[in-house]
Amino acid sequence: MFKSVRVALAAIAAGLVFFSVPVSASEVILTVDGKIASPQPVDMSIADLEALEHKTVVTKTPWHKGDTTFEGVLLADLIDHLGARGETLSVAALNNYYSEIPVDDLRRFGVILAYKQDGAYMPVSDKGPLFVVYPFDAHAELLNEVYYARSAWQVRSITVE
Numbered sequence: 001m002f003k004s005v006r007v008a009l010a011a012i013a014a015g016l017v018f019f020s021v022p023v024s025a026s027e028v029i030l031t032v033d034g035k036i037a038s039p040q041p042v043d044m045s046i047a048d049l050e051a052l053e054h055k056t057v058v059t060k061t062p063w064h065k066g067d068t069t070f071e072g073v074l075l076a077d078l079i080d081h082l083g084a085r086g087e088t089l090s091v092a093a094l095n096n097y098y099s100e101i102p103v104d105d106l107r108r109f110g111v112i113l114a115y116k117q118d119g120a121y122m123p124v125s126d127k128g129p130l131f132v133v134y135p136f137d138a139h140a141e142l143l144n145e146v147y148y149a150r151s152a153w154q155v156r157s158i159t160v161e
Helices: 002-020 046-050 075-081 103-109 145-150
Strands: 028-034 042-045 054-059 068-074 088-093 098-102 112-117 131-133 155-160
Touching: 042 046, 046 112, 054 112, 068 075, 068 131, 075 103, 075 112, 088 103, 098 103, 098 145
Parallel strands: 028 155
Antiparallel strands: 028 042, 054 068, 068 112, 088 098, 088 155, 112 131
């Protein structure tokens, strides 16, 4: 009995470590497919995303206390970089949450795909490694459930439709 408890506790501890450790710079954390220039899905690492111009957004969110600083790539720049031609981004999270983001939102609001929060890479246990962030404080019309629902975290893939 004690052995099975030790095994269960070790498994839980290993899971907690996985969910709290940031990913390595070369590990694939995002796959983008659909209506992009590449005929194959494009796998990207943190290093790939950081090679693109980054943007910082300071905003309040419903999930954080006070102002939070997010750093990442403008989603508009990312889809331009990949030669995307669609009207909607279907975003899938590690926990199988899905959101749909109109491409018009990307330029209109300056939506970012954040990989850092308050200067640190985001672990899976804290909405990482990638989080769709709208600049909520910059546009009053963003302060509603429609835009909150589009702000997926633990993003693993984006399909351009």
